[in-house]
Amino acid sequence: MEKSGQIQLFLTVVSILGQPPSYTKKILITSKVTADFFVTLIESISYALHARTTDLSRIILGDMQGINRKLKHSAPCKRATVLWGFTLLMVATAAFADVVASQQDQVWVPGWRDGPLMQTPRSGAAVVEVDGVIHLIGGVDGKNFLRSSEFIRVSAGGGLSEWSQGSALNTPRGFFSAVRHKNFVYAVGGGQGRYGKTLLDSIERAEIQPDGRLGAWTIERFKLNTKRRCTKVAVIGNHLYAFGGFSGILLDSVERAEIQPDGSLGEWAVLTDSMNMARYIHGVSKTYNRIYMIGGHDKVRGVGITGVEWSQEDEEGWLVPWQPSEPLQTGRYGLATIQHGDYLYALGGLDGAAYLDSIEKAQINPDGSLSSWRNTTPLASRREGMSVAVVNGTLYIMGGTNLTGYKRSIEYASFNAQGDIGYWTTAAEAAVKKHELDKKAAQREILPNEAVVIAHLKAALYSYVEVQRSDGMSAWLAGPTADIPIGTRIQFPNGVVMRNFYSKELKRNFPVLMFVGELRILKQPESKQIIYRKQE
Secondary structure (H helix, E strand, O other), X not given: OOHHHHHHHHHHHHHHHOOOHHHHHHHHHHOOOOHHHHHHHHHHHHHHOOOOOOOHHHHHHHHHHHHHHHHOOOOHHHHHHHHHHHHHHHHHHHHHHHHHHHHHOOEEEOOOEEOOOOOOOOEOOEEEEEOOEEEEEOOEOOOOEOOOEEEEEEOOOOOEOOOEEOOOXXXXXXXXXXXXXXXXXXXXXXXXXXXHOEEOOOEEEEEEOOOOOEEEEEEOXXXXXXXXXXXXXXXXXXXXXXXXXXXXXXXXXXXXEEEOOOOOEOOOEEOOXXXXXXXXOOEEEEEXXXXXXXXXXXXXXXXXXXXXXXXXXXXXOOXXXXXXXXXXXXXXXXXXXXXXXXXXXXXXXXXXXXXXEEEEEEEEOOOOOEOOOEEEOOOOOOOEOOEEEEEOOEEEEEOOEEOOEEOOOEEEEEXXXXXXXXXXXXXXXXXXXXXXXXXXXXHHOOOOEEEEEEEEEEOOOEEEEEEEOOOOOEEEEEEEOOOOOOOOEEEEOOOEEEEEEEEOOOOEEEEEEEEOOEEEEEOOOOOOOEEEEOOO
């Protein structure tokens, strides 16, 4: 049979199968279906679906001929019903063979695909996924704290719609968290105003609509006992919990409110048992009935925390004492955390000296403890304050900020059997992506700044160096601890600028200090370079 005829027959059969069984039965009876017809049908399905199992028709030929003989003297209704079902089975078999064969031709790429840009750049926004709809709520756009929200729909295959405007909050808020419970979404705490210094204790609630949108936000009657910026929230059992944050000091406290049958919240109560350490700009991940606190900011030392701890509700509905678990490889704050399968992931953030693009993963053991953290595929760019969601096995990274500004981007990838991040594609596309990644790695080796060290104050965590450019301009840097003699010429990347930074180690205030992740000492041109790089 010619290929064009095979395709036409396939399309005809698909149109038949799309009709009600009674109509399909009539077509099959009046067409005097025979085994020859089905052999041709199966061959056409194999071609149209690109099935690599070329002997598909031969495999079932004997069975089909036997079925046809048995049905020859059967009632027309029975004959039509069996043949209709058998045809559906063959379509599914051919499609499955195609999927298996096509995957064998795919190449795993440890990287990310790009999605449609968000309507507004956002960092410190809350994210909630509702039945395949991802909502980004509030945050900061680089100038203002936001009331607005936007949402994007995820198809069954992982594809994305364009972003649409969602319901606006009653008050602008950023550096807060949101969570879904049953038919409602709750937005808790946060900050607003200049540098987020106005701390919030209010909670807003929105009802989920049938199409996945959020209804109007209403302000809850009961407020948090403590105003909390950068608090993290989770629902465990029938309670909404708020963990840590900043209220003028870094918090190790936990408070919770009971969720009422109508979705409203009862009064908030501070729990007697605190976490093992204060947590601020940290990550939280709920896995089954356990809750994990990951990383955060050490205000005293100005670095990220590596510590991880977990708890769960006991039979009476109270959190058991917090248990320390395997620490991160790299201390980080402003990170994002997610859970997928048996793994927890810690993504990006700041280590105190530099924005991070590294991602760590740890396997969850049956007793709640974690395996050692290890690195997996890095982010597409260094950033902190981004929002993350996992929908149907696909990981989405949205917004955030770094030295280049506030982001509108969304990147997505899936997971392989080992829990690593990336996607399957053709060998040709994989080669193009590898070239892009190699080019990006080469560009990262080029440092934009060069100067001479004119002062060096060495501390336990950082080397504080004053450098002078060739035009006479000078500045203070804080980088990885190293022995750097005065008069040494160094190169360094752009970094995070802190104003009026007080070093408790040195007991000294720096009006302006730039934290950098690398100090590269230059020697004579014929000599090798010595690199001091912050571990990630």
